[in-house]
Amino acid sequence: MTQILDGLKQQLGIPQTIILQLVDTNTRAFSVQPDTHGAFLVKIDAHFLLHLDDEETKAAMAHELGHVWIYTHHPFLHTEALANEIAVRVVSRQALQKLYSKVWQFETSIAD
Ligand SMILES: [Zn+2]
Numbered sequence: 001m002t003q004i005l006d007g008l009k010q011q012l013g014i015p016q017t018i019i020l021q022l023v024d025t026n027t028r029a030f031s032v033q034p035d036t037h038g039a040f041l042v043k044i045d046a047h048f049l050l051h052l053d054d055e056e057t058k059a060a061m062a063h064e065l066g067h068v069w070i071y072t073h074h075p076f077l078h079t080e081a082l083a084n085e086i087a088v089r090v091v092s093r094q095a096l097q098k099l100y101s102k103v104w105q106f107e108t109s110i111a112d
Contacts, residue, residue, distance in 0.1 A: 004058050008065055011090045016068060022046040027110055029103050032064040040068050048106050056102065059095040062087035 005018060017039035026045040035041045042064050052060065066086035070078050084096060 001057065001061075004054075005061055005065075008058070008061055008090055012062075012065055012069055012086065014065055014068055014072070016040055016072065018042060018065070018068065020044065022049065027107070029106050030060050030064060032067045034071060040071070045106070048102075051102055051106070052099070055091075055095045056099045059087065059091045059099040062091045063096065063099070 001020060005020065009015075009018065017037075019035070019039055019041045021041060021043050023043050023045060024047075026043050026048070029048040030042065030044045032040055032042045042061075044060070049057070063083050066083035067078070069086050070082055074082075087096060
């Protein structure tokens with residue numbers, strides 16, 4: 001996963017340190033937030049990750065890096081759609097769609 005991440009960072013021109021953390025529960029499946037040292041912390045639900053294939057894992061990383069890119073370039077334009085626009089520079093739209101259908105299933109199962 002670190003290899004996938006490094007490749008995507010390079011492609012998107014993101015020099016910031018990204019810390020990947022597998023957590024027991026993340027109700028949004030995966031998310032990113034700035035930490036206090038100029039790095040970014042990506043939290044991934046470990047159970048959700050088990051359901052993703054390599055392509056979907058890469059799409060998830062690309063989406064979160066899209067958020068990092070927005071944080072560092074256009075912090076006032078923070079939307080999910082823009083994060084995905086950045087993600088499709090490096091992964092296919094189809095991979096993102098597959099990922100999102102799993103995110104929705106995941107969120108529904110938590111809501112239950
Ligand atoms: Zn997002």
